Amino acid sequence: MTATKNFSEEDFIGVGGFDSVYKGILSNGEEIAVKRLSKNSRQGGEEFRNEATLIAKLQYKNLVAFLGCCSQGEERLLIYEYMPNKSLNYFIFDPKKRELLTWPKQFEIVMGIARGLVYLHQDSKLQIIHRHLKASNILLDKYLNPKISDFGLARIFRDDVEDAKTESWEHCKFYQLLTYVC
Structure with missing residues (x-):
């Protein structure tokens, strides 16, 4: 308070x-x-x-x-x-802020998101499927480094499960995110 x-x-x-x-x-x-x-x-x-x-x-x-x-x-x-640059959403949909996302910065953001997903999917002790990855759930620090947020719909899957599935494809919006960024 x-x-x-x-x-x-x-x-x-x-x-x-x-x-x-x-x-x-x-x-x-x-x-x-x-x-x-x-x-x-x-x-x-x-x-x-x-x-x-x-x-x-x-x-x-x-x-x-x-x-x-x-x-x-x-x-x-x-x-x-606290993430001073809010979310990637603000940069994608604001024409003035979008200019800050040069091609090298876009590449850095995509690679940072990919590293976060690799950590979640295979490198952490818990293997996690995020299920709600979208531009508004990618937060940007003061240097525009990406950080994945909002784990409310995430699920843990076991090591012995080769093909982890979620109930809805709509929760998996990484493809749309890459489309906006690139």
């Missing part, structure tokens, strides 16, 4: 399917992003537990850093590192 000035409008960053995101500043000056899950969503509780459980176990330079969570009564919060 203190870090976000009671979830003030001036600290509002954006909204997702089950949540709102606010910028916060801790007492030590560290900037954070606070994901506040909707109190009215029936689906939000499962996604909250899933995201907190998965992202807490995963640490990689191309994944958004998870700092903590809070669940008290109906209030559910996820705390992440």
Whole structure:
């Protein structure tokens, strides 16, 4: 509450399917992003537990850093590192910001996303299928380095499963993301 000035409008960053995101500043000056899950969503509780459980176990330079969570009564919060350049979405669909995405920078972003996916799929102790990869779930740090976020729909699959499948192709939007970036 203190870090976000009671979830003030001036600290509002954006909204997702089950949540709102606010910028916060801790007492030590560290900037954070606070994901506040909707109190009215029936689906939000499962996604909250899933995201907190998965992202807490995963640490990689191309994944958004998870700092903590809070669940008290109906209030559910996820705390992440703050990404000053928001999401790739803002750069793709804003003509002025799109100019900053030179071909070499686009290539760096795509390679960073690919490295994050390789980590999730084969290099981490848990093998994860993200299932909701899209431009708005690729956050950009101050140097425009990509970090995969939003693990609410992600699923763990076992090492002995050769062909992991998800229930819906719509959750897998990496192809569309590459199309926009390239």
